[in-house]
Structure formats: structure tokens, C-alpha cells
Amino acid sequence: MEISSGKPLELSDKPIFDKYLNKFPPNISELTFSNLFIWKNYYDFLFLEWENHIIIYAINFFKNWGKSIAGNNDSIFFLPPIGLTPEKIILKLFKELENLEIHRVPEMVMKKLHTEKEFERLNLRVYEDRDNWDYVYEIKNMVNLPGNRYRQKRRWLNKFLELYNYDFHVISGDLIKKTLELQLEWCDVTECQGNEDLMEEQKAIET
Known part of the structure; x- marks a missing residue:
């Protein structure tokens, strides 16, 4: 894969992303087109199509903003590939490139990675990234706010209802x-x- 062939994300690229995301719906909020587009300047995202997957990356993210898990700010920041077999593309990326980190990898992709023989051969390290976990709530809990766990949220809601017309x-x-x-x-x-x-x-x- 040629890193230099990536292009900045533009609104006109939405049909390309729709083609992939409609077929392979994302498991994480970062991989929606709207999220990628509004944060494109912060990350300086580039993308390309490679091996029937969309590859999204940022060359200078760790130098400008983020913290490299490996402690190497020259590493390239990648999001998980979008396509049929992201686990296989991840392994190909690590074989073809040096100094890269792939962040926000969904658990289901990680499980598939662990079944690949190449995963052990490459001696890849996996880290939990709790600071970037998505919030997941059951609908019934958000509607009813039951029990002590949601007591403070009930108070905030009741205070809002008392003070405001909406x-x-x-x-x-x-x-x-x-x-x-x-x-x-x-x-x-x-x-x-x-x-x-x-x-x-x-x-x-x-x-």
C-alpha cells in the first residue's frame, strides 16, 4: 500500500463511504461518515481504497494531538479498515508498513484477529482503550431511569421539567x-x- 496515494476526506467522497458502510455497518461511532467528516481537520484524515476496503489514516496525528501507545510519535494512526475482512487487511498493513498503530478496533474484529496464524507470527500487541469506549445503554433504562444507578439523572430531568417549557x-x-x-x-x-x-x-x- 502506498501511503502517499491517500487523499483528504471531502463531502464529495460520501458516495464511496456509503457504498462500504451500507454493506458493512460500523460497530463504532468513529466510523460513520458524518463523524469522519467533521473531525477530518483535527485528525488530518487521509483515505484510500485498497484490497476492496477503505483505509483511513492520519500521518501526523501523534505528532500534533494524540498519544502513541508505543511511545513513537512517528507512528501512523489508522482506524479499522472498512470492508468484508478487516482482520486480514490489518495483518497486511502490519506486514507492508512500519511504525503504525490501529486504534478503535471493535471486539469482534479482535476475536477474528486472534484466530489468524499471522497474528502470532507478527507478535502484535493489543491494548484496551477504555477512554474511547462507546457508551451503550438499554433503551428501557434510558426511558425509565430505574434504580439508584440513574438517580442523579432522574433529578436532573425532573429539575429541567420544573424549570423549562420545551x-x-x-x-x-x-x-x-x-x-x-x-x-x-x-x-x-x-x-x-x-x-x-x-x-x-x-x-x-x-x-
């Missing part, structure tokens, strides 16, 4: 301006200008 709206084109205004107001209240992570979120939302 309506639910689907965000459509005519509400985008108001939505961005609300985000800017929230950013001022939380003083996000002094928090680099929150400022990057602000830029992502504006994208």
Missing part, C-alpha cells in the same frame, strides 16, 4: 443557524476558549 424539533435546514447560535452560547458559558479539546469540538460542529 418542544422537540428535528434539526432541519431552517434550524441550523439557531443550532449554531446555541452552540456558541454554550461555548461562552463553559469558557471553552480555554479548553483545547472543546475548541476542537466547536470547529468540528462548524464543519
